[in-house]
Amino acid sequence: MNKHTSVLFDLDGTLLDTANDLGEALNYVLKNKGLKPVDREKYRPIASDGAKGLLELGFGERLSEFDFDALRLEFLNYYEQNIAVHTDLYPNIEKLLFTLNEINIPWGIVTNKPEYLSKILVPKFPQFDQCRTLIAGDTLPQRKPHPAPILFACKEMGSDPEKCIYVGDAPRDIEAGNRANMYTIIAQWGYILDINECKHWQADAITLNPLDILATIK
Structure with missing residues (x-):
């Protein structure tokens, strides 16, 4: 396998x-509307889908009753x-980023989260x-799974997309990376509802440990 010279991450x-912070926001809105809160184990797998996915989860069939x-x-x-009340780095992410910095591997973030919140x-x-x-x-007119955001990120880093790794925990991440001809890695530690399903996302690799990413670096 060819080694890679840069890394992009979903957030x-x-x-x-x-x-947990996203879930707290959902439950705040539900409470204000007199509805029952959603348990943590139910909202965690939906967290990557942002406000839309979480509101659809929480309100269900009653969503159409509201603006x-x-x-x-x-x-x-x-x-x-x-x-950032309950938000934290995943285990080994700090060590991974420290190592990338130490060996002068440029890295960046491409997320579908709104820019002002990011x-x-x-x-x-x-x-x-x-x-x-x-x-x-919303940095560009397109968002993942369109490849434009990650291609734009590569341009900003001065990186060759074909030598870049894209790491994410959702199908749109892997689709975007594949469409940009990047090496794609599924972050299995993230918000993945069905581990067996992610095997069909056509990623180049799946890992439970962020540090495994270093094996693909030059």
């Missing part, structure tokens, strides 16, 4: 475990004010200080 469910845009705004406002969240973690690029869901 939620790959670098950061943001599920979705108003619900989403309420969700995002609460989340913005409580964005730019609030990422600086709260000093481990991300050497992140070369941060491309969010």
Whole structure:
């Protein structure tokens, strides 16, 4: 296998475990509407789908009774004010990023999270200080699974896409990476509901340990 010279990561469910803060935002909105909260084990696998996926989960068939845009705004406002209360790095991510920095491998983040939230969240973690690029869901007209965001991130880092790794925990991550001719790795530690299903995403590799990524680096 050819070695690679740069790495791009998804954010939620790959670098950061943001599920509990997102779930708190969902349950805040549900409580305000007189509805029952969603248990942690039910909202965690949906966390990568953001406000839309979580609101659909929480409201279910009753979603059509409400103004979705108003619900989403309420969700995002609460989340913005409580964005890193329960959020933390996944195990071994700090060591992985430290090692990439030590061996001068440029790395960045490509997420579908809104840009304004991404730019609030990422600086709260000093481990991300050497992140070369941060491309969010609304940075460009396209978002994952379109390859444009990760190709744009490569351009910002001065990296060859065919020598770049893309790591994510959702089908849209792997599709985007594959469409950009990148080496794709499934972050099995993330928000994956069915481990067997992710075997069909056509990724180049699946790993439970972020440090395994280093074996693909030059």
